[in-house]
Amino acid sequence: MNVFQNTKDVDFLIWETNPMKRKVNDIVEMYSGVDLKPGDIMVGQYSENSISTWKVKKVIQERDCKMPEKKHITVQAEWSSKPNSFFSKLDCSRMSAHFQNLIFNAKA
Numbered sequence: 001m002n003v004f005q006n007t008k009d010v011d012f013l014i015w016e017t018n019p020m021k022r023k024v025n026d027i028v029e030m031y032s033g034v035d036l037k038p039g040d041i042m043v044g045q046y047s048e049n050s051i052s053t054w055k056v057k058k059v060i061q062e063r064d065c066k067m068p069e070k071k072h073i074t075v076q077a078e079w080s081s082k083p084n085s086f087f088s089k090l091d092c093s094r095m096s097a098h099f100q101n102l103i104f105n106a107k108a
Helices: 084-089 097-107
Strands: 003-005 010-014 027-032 041-046 050-064 071-083
Touching (some): 010 041, 041 097, 071 084, 084 097
Antiparallel strands (some): 027 071, 050 071
C-alpha cells in the first residue's frame, strides 16, 4: 500500500464533494504521475484533527492525457475520514512537509 497526496502525486479532477454522498458515488478521476493499485491511499484535504482519504478499490480506466508525464486515471475508491495518528505507521515520505509535520505531531 502506497500513500499519495492530492496536488502532489495525483491531481483530483472529479470526485464527490458532498461527504454524505461519497459512499454512494465512489468514482474519482484524476491526473496521476504515479501508478495506482488497489489498496493505495490518496490523501485529500487534511487538518489538525482528521484526514480525508480515498482507498483505491479498482482502477477502472487509464489513458494518456496532455499533461506531461501523467495519465488520466479513473478509479473506484472508498472514502473515509481518518485520525492523523492512522498514518503514523505508514510510509508518508512522498507527502508534503506540512502533512508530515501533522503526522509527527499526532505521534507525540
